[in-house]
Amino acid sequence: MSNTEKKTLSPIYSITAGTIAGISECLVFYPLDVTKTLVQLQKGSEAKQSTFNVLKSIFKKGVAYKGISSPLAMEGFKRSVKFGATTEFKKFYNRINPSFFKENSVAVNVASGITSGIIEGFIITPFELVKVRLQDPLSKFKAPKDCLQHIISKEGYFKLFTTGLEAGALRQSVWNAAYFGSIPLLKSVILPKDLSKEDPKYDQKMLFSNFLAGTIGGLLASTINIPFDVVKSRVQGATTSEAKALYSSNTISTIFKIAKSEGPKTLFAGWTPKVLRLAPGGGLMFLMFEGMMSFFKKLNNIEE
Template identity: 85%
Template sequence: MSEKKTLSPLYSITAGTIAGISECLVFYPLDVTKTLVQLQKGTATKQSTFTVLKDVFKRGVAYKGISSPLAMEGFKRSVKFGATTEFKKFYHKLNPSFFKENSVNVNVASGITSGIIEGFIITPFELVKVRLQDPLTKFKAPKDCLNYIIKKEGYVKLFSTGLEAGALRQSVWNAAYFGSIPWLKSFIVPKSLTKEDPKYHQKMLFSNFIAGTIGGLFASTVNIPFDVVKSRVQGAITEEAKLYYRSNTFVTIFKIAKTEGIKTLFAGWTPKVMRLAPGGGLMFLMFEGMMSFFKKINGIEE
């Protein structure tokens, strides 16, 4: 029996890149809003998400710092989708009975693994982005910020500041997102749907978008404490702040909950969900659509 024909990893990397850049361009202002909300410290009255979002557009900073994440986004999403796709193959071959094709188990395991890799990739980009988005920033462009970090803090800090929290954030998000999608689709896709249905592709597109949106909502909710810590660690400029946030991620989560309340660990949830719920739907829709196209031109049946 011949081995099932599959696409080269290059195709899933390309599809992931296109999906990531599309999501970033559409939803970036909400990322700026999320970071600004998360950087509000203490127990004093804080501005609401919609107040911050309105102010972001009023001050003309809705796309401030986008060159850094845009440069990162294609690479990051190519890893998210490309590496996850390849790890799914790896884990399935490793233990076919436990890691069944497109099962929750294989999706969670591959999502965690690709998330760790993502953490190493995104850290310097995220550090520059957070420093630029800080309302008290003195930097006008990513290059200024990057040069300052290298000169004052060094190359090691550029790649290590927020690395642990960032890797945990990505791993938890990927595990929740990719792990929930096959389960969600088992409920969303009609059991009676077949490829002979004239509206098969439209129904699958709709199902992919809904599953991706719900998966994005779930993933964004469970990983946000790690996101808050990452923003705080990377936004720490003073020596006092750096000392406060130098503990490991879980100790820092406990510190924030104890001094500012558990609610603070979910700071930025609204703009994050406003971005990554529909953003998750858009990404999955774009990725699946591109992969279907690539399979079609390569003569591979889905």
Template identity: 40%
Template sequence: MQRERKPLPFGYQFAAGAFAGVTEICVFYPLDVVKTRMQLDTGKSQGLFQTFRTIIAQEGAARLYKGLVPPLLLEAPKRAVKFAANDFWGKTYMSMSDTKTMTQTLSVITGCSAGASESFVVVPFELVKIKLQDKATVFKGPLEVVKHIIRTDGVLGLYKGMESTFWRHVWWNGGFFGSIFQIRALLPKAETPQAQLMNNFISGSVGGCVGTMVNTPFDVVKSRIQGYNPVPGVVPKYRWTYPSLYIIFKEEGAAALYKGFVPKVLRLAPGGGVLLLVVEATLGFFRKTLGPPYI
């Protein structure tokens, strides 16, 4: 009878998620800057390469890493919360369903719950990042943004866009974790560590692609809400997620709901693969280091 492997302690899962998140963002961050620029443009957006060229020509290559500090500070807790919450909710839902086996439905529900948990952590960091990535920004660094927001809107101002961030993360995580469950089931069984790493990369990449297709409209709305600069006496056009989806659709067409999709999917599809690969590799390293009963 095969011995059941003991789950790793939370601290090791936290470290693996944090390390994976920092690795992913350092590689793919310029695509996030381009994505945000395209989403904030309410007119006819430039394409991916044209946006890259415009930023470099007008603002310099370093602009592609403008606003990197907030997501770097965020990535460790964000990714750690993502995978730890997914593990927690998965066990909780399996216990509630009186089953020891994860199903496709439970995987989607678990992912959505993990995304909801994650969203409460990321809002202030996302808000600061959007303010710095905006072409019209007058802020030199994240601390300047934070001070300005607190001075003008109070501490709760750091949670502007909470509702839209909630929906963005619910739908992305549901698509991501639900997809990787199904893809892993379809892939041939890995007979070697190298094959297992490849399976993780493939399933993570597909999951990242599906999650991006599902949540991009919500990401567009979030960028519009957080990127808006208040004008005294003027009611913001974008305030709540679903009404904002309708406004964008009505005024700019369905395609506008997928502004920034190409750089977003180019980041999050392979990024999801890199993320899952690094997480599993790091967890494997921890298991080998700790030895039985974690192996």
């Protein structure tokens, strides 16, 4: 992409493309998010159900989409930041040091992903807190509004925005860094070196490349960041004074605490449903984002 193109295509397009990509992924894969949270909330000596038993159970109980209004409201904004802010931060870092942060390089993708992830952490915390409390099998809340009012009245506005903030920001930053950082490398391997727009199957090959790179990137990112995800679920799911005290340490200390008391395997609780969602979900998001950006470029007469 040339400098002229970058100036011509407004940031609103990457924000819009990210919003559409995120909402699409959420609607398709949300039951796996419910499953992941329930698996992560199982702890200690409790009888732990397998991922597929939990997934089957939530559909049987009719709660596969429980709490979706909160993340759905969040998802558009969250993904607009993930893709829109990452796209803009790439330009920012490239302007600061074009020799190190080369266009679409691993370095610029990792740096911009970390930065946008920190911003995401601040955005998602209240929504994630409500979602986790609603997904808890012991939850007595019937709707997000009831849960929100309870948190504000019992814990205060401040806790609404800070409970799980550190773990959430780390989770998003690590995920974004691994996801966006790996995609350029993956696409360079997947796409034939001699591929040109004259190739009659150019569009199909690009679609396949975007989906496969996004899927593998989602798998990698979800595996690397899951310990932070477990901590976030535990911190936000803690409602008793004992539980809150147990997870009052910083995120890194809590990771070691969980590993020591429950075993390192616990830090990867929920890996299966998380990967089942965010591997193909990562592919779907990247495919949708790239497809929408391509459409917007054609709409604005910009060559890719």
